Amino acid sequence: MSTTAANITVRTSRWLTALVGALCIMALSMITTLDGEIALPAPTDMQITLGGITTIEQTFTITRPDLVGLEIQIHPAAQIVPDLRVPLHLRYADGSPVDLVSESLSVQTAKNGVITVRFPLLVAAHDLRVPTTTLALILDVPQLQPNTGPTVTARENHQTQETLIIDGRISANRELVFAPLYQRRWADSLWPISAMARGKPGILGWPPLYALLAYTYLIILGGGIANLRRRFLSRND
Numbered sequence: 001m002s003t004t005a006a007n008i009t010v011r012t013s014r015w016l017t018a019l020v021g022a023l024c025i026m027a028l029s030m031i032t033t034l035d036g037e038i039a040l041p042a043p044t045d046m047q048i049t050l051g052g053i054t055t056i057e058q059t060f061t062i063t064r065p066d067l068v069g070l071e072i073q074i075h076p077a078a079q080i081v082p083d084l085r086v087p088l089h090l091r092y093a094d095g096s097p098v099d100l101v102s103e104s105l106s107v108q109t110a111k112n113g114v115i116t117v118r119f120p121l122l123v124a125a126h127d128l129r130v131p132t133t134t135l136a137l138i139l140d141v142p143q144l145q146p147n148t149g150p151t152v153t154a155r156e157n158h159q160t161q162e163t164l165i166i167d168g169r170i171s172a173n174r175e176l177v178f179a180p181l182y183q184r185r186w187a188d189s190l191w192p193i194s195a196m197a198r199g200k201p202g203i204l205g206w207p208p209l210y211a212l213l214a215y216t217y218l219i220i221l222g223g224g225i226a227n228l229r230r231r232f233l234s235r236n237d
Helices: 003-029 193-197 208-236
Strands: 032-035 046-049 055-062 066-075 085-092 101-106 114-123 133-140 151-156 164-166 174-176 178-185
Touching: 003 208, 055 174, 055 178, 066 085, 101 114, 114 178, 164 174, 193 208
Parallel strands: none
Antiparallel strands: 032 178, 046 151, 055 133, 055 164, 066 114, 066 151, 066 178, 085 101, 085 133, 151 174
């Protein structure tokens, strides 16, 4: 094999290796999991029957911006109401009543007393520099006979400023049992690509882009160092 052909083969091999590496980096940076799980039952749990109630509102504060869902504890009634649906709204607790999320919960889809609501990634913050945001979870209860229908769970809460409001009345020291679901990206443990992409338009808002840029930089840097080393060795020969 001639020297020229050997050089072409080496270069092709390097490009293919770099391409495979880029594809691996992109695939790994797209791996996500969910964080969030409803707490185990507590002795202070209280079941609230939805019949006779118009609205239930629970404020809560999140400390992570990548909110992608909610798990809500709700138990269907003993006498099943066919296709009973409960509208759900997620809004900022302060400000105009604009829905960030609007869904309709089918009570009969509850699994082990829990309904999971998924929605597109929500960057819930007025200002990305503010680490916490207070949201309001609102359930618009359909018209049911008092003391009938499905139940939601509330439990004692003396530690936070979060508020449970039932038909305009504050339920002191109680909170609705539910869990926010946050998206966690595996690659963020190495480099905060989600934070870098957050809030940016178009392809700039795609987290794997920043992993690929870092990979490209390392490839160029490594290639430059290798070339300098070869030149240095050739001068000393």
